[in-house]
Amino acid sequence: MVACPICSNPVQERNINSHIDSNCIDHIEDDASAPPSKPVASFFTPSAKRATNLTTTKKEVSTPTAIATPTPLLKHALQEPAVTATNGVKRPLEQEEETKTEHDVPKRPKVNHLAKAAPLAERMRPRTLDDVCGQELVGPNGVIRGLIEQDRVPSMILWGGPGTGKTTIARLIAHTAGCRFVEINSTSSGVNECKRIFLEARNELGLTGRKTILFCDEIHRFSKSQQDVFLGPVEAGQITLIGATTENPSFKVVTALLSRCRTFTLAKLSVDDITTILQRALDAESVPPSDLLSQEFLSYLSSFADGDARTALNLLELAIDLSARPGTTPESLQKSLTQTLVYDRAGDQHYDTISALHKSVRGSDPDASLYYLARMLQSGEDPLYIARRLVVIASEDVGMADNTLLSLATATYAACQTIGMPECRINLAHATVALALAPKSTRAYRGLGAAMKALKEPGIAGLPIPIHLRNAPTRLMKEMGYGKEYKYNPNYVGGRVVQEYFPEQMLGTRFLEDRDLGTEVDPELPLPAPSEEKVEVAGEPAEEEEMLLDGDAGVDAVREASGEQHELPEMQAQRQGGEEDYGEVDDNIWTEEDYLANSCSQ
Known part of the structure; x- marks a missing residue:
């Protein structure tokens, strides 16, 4: 008869497993029903417990945290051997060791070869939360530290760049909270392994009351269907999930799982933080002082690593080995540490850099545009990806201000396909500078946006096409009147006819604005310097260049100054005696005054 470790009720020893399985x-x-006494065990009649141990087979246990305890027989076999003293009385080996003289040779200390073979970045992992450098979340007043102290560690997503301490913080959370810690990597683990861990965590929680923290590194590499396996255990509290990712969790983690976890953003480590980590590593490794490993050199490595402590420690480990070589100079040491730009072609920096290039071209800053172009090319970005964005810029930002740049951008894309790197970088620079220096117009882009916005209004997207604009490829459609009253514009003088193209409910709607750019004024712009006002002499026309810059009004003024009359094509045909054939004239055609009046009213 034994007491159940969960409910403390008396249960027969042979039924304890079935009792726990039945909740x-x-x-x-x-x-009262227990037997009053047990027979005394002897050599020929062993006790029930001893007999059970002799006859039962060892049951397999698969909990990762379970500690294998030997059976009583194995314990007896593994007991320390007794040593016979000079008086014939046996005493344990421990007492024999105490009688050793001081001349005995001490044992050689054990060497952990795995720890010795680990890289410096792994050996320098912080052991406590106080050792974590540069992350306020686990600082004295940090949010995560407060949750640990209150024993309320929630499931969370740690989002940060490489080398910011995601894995270290997850391990320290489990160690500080006294929880069982299981670590998996999405690149080598699957759904079946996760389900096995969930079952073990539930059994651990039921038997011992100890929680399990499951750390999933690179959780964004799990597909969305694989991430769904965490939903049930996280919601039921069977596990505390800590997911680490370098990607934006808004796009890489399913919404259902994201709503069950708290997202913490780990800041990029500053140069001072990384310098502190490097100095701590030098002290821990007992590196002898050297002019090559000066404070200035550590600062150089810190800025070199770009916020990645792991990269900085790996570079320091290489620098320690190189500094031990004879003839090494600071210049040769820095040259040996070849810089690799931190650029992820599939992550946020990939989109951030191309966004910076686009906005620099839009802002007509050729220098910044070339800087971001060089960053992407140096980091191995696909030149076709950059060329595609330049084609978009040619229509979105330059647009109607210079229609020739779309041809230049498409030619640049073709050049990148034909030539390839490294020569096509020159074509990309040509197109980038031309787009940055070109005048800008977003009339077409904003007009399309206005039309797309109108389609979101109820009933607008499904309006019937006017019958005279419909296609009539069959006789039945022609008999139904499709396209019957359509006026083919090229058959008319100047292509002008009275004809509506909008559905009836949208007559008079305008999407295309008259201006190329917006109307807002940046308050940070400096006030223009006062200039002398131009005094026009009565009867003297303005300069032709200034009037051309003034749009249609300038064109009319030039024509008026040169004596040329502003005539419509049909009026010119009548004046020239009708020698040119301009096609039919629509009977309902407006006069010039009607056309201008209607345009102004709209």
Whole structure:
């Protein structure tokens, strides 16, 4: 008879497993029904416990945290051997060791070869939360530290760049909170392994009351269907999930899982933080002082690493080995540490850099545009990806201000396909500078946006096409009147006819604005310097260049100054005696005054 570790009720020893599996309901024994006494065990009649140990087979246990305890027979076999003293009395080996003289040779200390073979970045992992450098979340007043102290560690997503301490913080959370810690990597683990861990965590929680923290590194590499396996255990509290990712969790983690976790953003480590980590590593490794490993050199490595402590420690480990070589100079040491730009072609920096290039071209800053172009090319970005964005810029930002740049951008894309790197970088620079220096117009882009916005209004997207604009490829459609009253513009003088193209409910709507750019004024712009006002002399026309810059009004003024009359094509045909054939004239055609009046009213 034993007491259940969960409900403390008396249960027969052979039924303890079945009792626990039944949620402590079955196989409960009454104390009164217990046998009054047990026969005394002898050499020929061993006790029930001893007999059970001799006959039962060892049951396999698969909990990762379980500690294998030997059976009584194995314990007896593994007991320390006794040593016979001079008086014939046996004493344990421990007492024999105490009688050793001071001349005995001490044992050689054990060497952990795995720890010795680990890189410097792994050996320098912080052991406590106080050792974590540069992350306020686990600082004295940090949010995560407060949750640990209150024993309320929630499931969370740690989002940060490489080398910011995601894995270290997850391990320290489990160690500080006293929880069982299981670590998996999405690149080598699957759904079946996760389900096995969930079952073990539930059993651990039920038997011992200890929680399990499951750390999933690179959780964004799990597909969305694989991430769904975490939903049930996280919501039920069977596990505390800590996911680490370098990607934006808004796009890489499913919404259902993201709503069950708290997202913490780990800041990029500053140069001072990384310098502190490097100095701590030098002290821990007992590196002898050297002019090559000066404070200035550590600062150089810190800025070199770009916020990645792991990269900085790896570079320091290489620098320690190189500094031990004879003839090494600071210049040769820095030259040996070849810089690799931190650029992820699939992550946020990939989109951030191309966004910076686009905005620099839009802002007509050729220098910044070339800087971001060089960053992407140096980091191995696909030149076709950059060329595609330049084609978009040619229409979105330059647009109607210079229609020739779309041809230049498409030619640049073709050049990148034909030539390839490294020569096509010159074509990309040509197109980038031309787009940055070109005048800008977003009339077409904003007009399309206005039309797309109108389609979101109820009933607008499904309006019937006017019958005279419909296609009529069959006789039945022609008999139904499709396209019957359509006026083919090229058949008319100047292509002008009276004809509506909008559905009836949208007559008079305008999407295309008259201006190329917006109307807002940046308050940070400096006030223009006062200039002398131009005094026009009565009767003297303005300069032709200034009037051309003034749009249509300038064109009319030039024509008026040169004596040329502003005539419509049909009026010119009548004046020239009708020698040119301009096609039919629509009977309902407006006069010039009607056309201008209608345009102004719209």
